[in-house]
Amino acid sequence: MVKNNEKTENEELRATRVLNSVNVKFNDPLPNVHTARAIIASCGWIETKDGIVLIDTLNRRHTAKQVKERIKDKIKYIIYTHGHMDHVGGASVFLDDNPEIIANKYLPDRFDKYKMLAQHRAHINAVQFNVPETLDSIKYVYPTKTFIGDLTIKLRDKTFELHTTRAETDDAVWVYVPEINAAFIGDLIIGRRFPNIGNPWKPTRFALDWVKTLEEIRAKKPKYVFCNGAGVMVKEKEAIEVLDANIEVIHSLHDQVVDYINQGMHITEMIHAVKIPKHLENSPYLSQVYTRVEFFVYNVYRWYHGYFDDNPAHLIPRPEKEVLNEFFNLIGDPKKIMIRAKELFSQHQTQLALQVLDVLIQIEPKNIDARKLRIELLRDLGTQDNCLMSKNAWVYYINKDKGFFNSK
Ligand SMILES: [Zn+2]
Structure with a gap:
């Protein structure tokens, strides 16, 4: 738990200094499309003849300010792909033009939850990210408009098709821009990495809805897919290969867990029994550098299964x-x-x-x-x-x- 001793304060100052010295890396992957990356966070913005649409906002004011300096036109819309801090934490920097801030209906509940569990979150973030245990200093900027289902924003030269889903979180939105055949999918894919389904510290994620959403995205045959906020772009043949690899591995692992639940296998056996299909084991799109199969298995199990493991000694231990x-x-x-x-x-x-x-x-x-x-x-x-x-x-x-x- 958070302690107010001298050591923690020093660690906190050091951590703040490090975070405040982070420089943002910029990219212009397509005409009128720009992206920014800062360690774990990224965002993108699209220029239209009616102003800027900003997708995600980085995680801190310091890095978000560097993005703001680059944006020359009026920000008309901010779209949150979901409520994780690395996507919404910089929002307070972008409010001068009074943009409409659009999010999934359930996103405000996430901010409320973060405030309610601030102390617990300080602890789990310290373990998960190997950082000092400090309370969030983020200013939560709530959306001005929320929705569930589909929402289309028609600007003069570009259309933004927004869709809500439950995937990494219950408050996700993905965006498709048909004029440039590009999908902005937040963390539904985290670059060329094994999908982030399963985190030992976090509530369960929604594997089946997640994979169905990836199939919907694939059905658009996008030429460009922007992941992680927007900082990672895959294009053309690779975009489809990345989508296919994610879709196949999620279906396979999810179905294995379901089979084992039906067979009554114990979870501690299941995490070792479930395997990535052989031909995907060395896929360049599924490296387990952030999360891993065991966490995926726990996650799907927790979603479908109660706490009780069929051993009467464990019912009310x-x-x-x-x-x-x-x-x-x-x-x-x-x-x-x-x-x-x-x-x-x-x-x-x-x-x-x-x-x-x-x-x-x-x-x-x-x-x-x-x-x-x-x-x-x-x-x-x-x-x-x-x-x-x-x-x-x-x-x-x-x-x-x-x-x-x-x-x-
Ligand atoms: Zn996320």
């Missing part, structure tokens, strides 16, 4: 610590746990070693040898891991264990 304490006393000697955890580690069963060691750490959180061993285990998991979210988590908990030693 006692607190985990109380149960582990019983096992701990039965084992009778903390050294036995250490020996077995080390043995498993030496056999390259690091995850299993971590879970065995957890019996000891939960009961004796100040056990120095156990905490030292946990650092080694987490380091090993981190070095084997290419997925940003899980890698960040290993690092976060290594630092937490290191903090334990520093405080002694």
